Amino acid sequence: MESWVPVAESADVTTVPRPVEVAGRAYVAVRLTPDAPASLVARVCPHRLVPLTAATVAGGRLRCAYHGWEFDAAGTCVALPSLGDDATIPPRAHLAPAPRAEERDGRVWACLSDLPEPAPAAAALTNTDPRLRRAWHPAALSTEVAGPAGLAVTVVGQQYTLRRGAALTATPEPAGLVERWGMVWLAPEPPLVPLFDDPDAEDAGYVGAWLEPARTRVNAGFVADNFLDVAHFPFVHTGTFGADADRVVEAVEVVPEPGGFRSVQDQWFDNPEDPGVVAGERPLRQRRRATYVHRAPFQLLLRLEELDAGAVKTILFFAQPETDTSTRIYTKMLLHGIGGEARPGPATVAREVAFEEAVLAEDLVLQDAVSQPGLPLDMRTELHVRADRLGVALRRELVRFLDRAGG
Numbered sequence: 001m002e003s004w005v006p007v008a009e010s011a012d013v014t015t016v017p018r019p020v021e022v023a024g025r026a027y028v029a030v031r032l033t034p035d036a037p038a039s040l041v042a043r044v045c046p047h048r049l050v051p052l053t054a055a056t057v058a059g060g061r062l063r064c065a066y067h068g069w070e071f072d073a074a075g076t077c078v079a080l081p082s083l084g085d086d087a088t089i090p091p092r093a094h095l096a097p098a099p100r101a102e103e104r105d106g107r108v109w110a111c112l113s114d115l116p117e118p119a120p121a122a123a124a125l126t127n128t129d130p131r132l133r134r135a136w137h138p139a140a141l142s143t144e145v146a147g148p149a150g151l152a153v154t155v156v157g158q159q160y161t162l163r164r165g166a167a168l169t170a171t172p173e174p175a176g177l178v179e180r181w182g183m184v185w186l187a188p189e190p191p192l193v194p195l196f197d198d199p200d201a202e203d204a205g206y207v208g209a210w211l212e213p214a215r216t217r218v219n220a221g222f223v224a225d226n227f228l229d230v231a232h233f234p235f236v237h238t239g240t241f242g243a244d245a246d247r248v249v250e251a252v253e254v255v256p257e258p259g260g261f262r263s264v265q266d267q268w269f270d271n272p273e274d275p276g277v278v279a280g281e282r283p284l285r286q287r288r289r290a291t292y293v294h295r296a297p298f299q300l301l302l303r304l305e306e307l308d309a310g311a312v313k314t315i316l317f318f319a320q321p322e323t324d325t326s327t328r329i330y331t332k333m334l335l336h337g338i339g340g341e342a343r344p345g346p347a348t349v350a351r352e353v354a355f356e357e358a359v360l361a362e363d364l365v366l367q368d369a370v371s372q373p374g375l376p377l378d379m380r381t382e383l384h385v386r387a388d389r390l391g392v393a394l395r396r397e398l399v400r401f402l403d404r405a406g407g
Helices: 130-134 220-228 346-368 386-406
Strands: 004-009 018-022 025-030 039-042 056-058 061-063 077-079 101-104 107-111 137-141 151-155 158-164 168-171 176-180 183-187 207-210 214-216 255-257 260-270 285-295 299-306 312-323 326-336
Touching (some): 004 018, 130 386, 137 312, 207 346, 214 346, 220 285, 220 299, 220 312, 220 326, 220 346, 260 386
Antiparallel strands (some): 025 039, 056 061, 158 168, 207 326, 214 326, 255 260, 260 285, 285 299, 299 312
């Protein structure tokens, strides 16, 4: 005999997804059109486990806020933008089963008989995993450590006090403490992977600019994965550059390197701010080379080279794992030839900083909806598609790092 329980008032279930519980398990209640019956669907998208309470309803479908995957009322994935309109959708792209829903007496009821067996909890890398102590982590901007009074920082769940006297010190004493790129780096135990040296040659000739450090409650692994991900651009960065981003993402080459990897991608883009375009010397459509570099666990770099105009923007991006609910994000730009200026002036630098801060703010809004305490490293926990090659490389490199650190 079937058993049903009320989970929401009918009037409270609209085209705005809302969380509900069925026998202590989380689901999402939604109507896919204003006059459609209420449906219950799984709590998260199977791709990157982003809660579907952050999704939107469009065209009678539920659209995930992160990568635009679309689902019907039965939880079937009916659109996967990064693969294109004619792509074969993998069976695992469909939502996990959810109980049937019925509306009676002004309430939405869920069928308890439909509850599946709970899935076992998947292992994930959290910010306080002790194996992360075998790595370099950003701890503060150099300018934040002003004198002997001390600055309290947290790295991998442990608090340190940084002081600047005759020399920079930290209490308790870590295995490593250095300054690089205008930042203090701290290694609680002997680090397995060095700081990368890619941008150092450009530092002297480029104009550097810091964004204000930001915090997010997601783990540093998710932050790193987000930085490497291009498929989310059209859906998360709608207020900055996402409207012009390609939805279909082709596979890219990833080259392993000691402690990380590198990916070089040549692209075409419109460059209306190039003075050569304004002067009629170069076409609007131009070539750009994007180079991503990763070093375990959370050192990241993106270099954008405008091959026709000659401008270069290098973005250094670092995540500081503080606690299991706090990650501090550092972003530094190195600029050359932007707007035709070999050494961009203050107005150009301010404009570039404001733009990158707006981009980061859009990512932080998305991250605020995420509830995963760690980055899953078992490849079966999430569904990876062609557009996720850099994310897969990140997970594999983190697994290698953790295996070494645990040994």
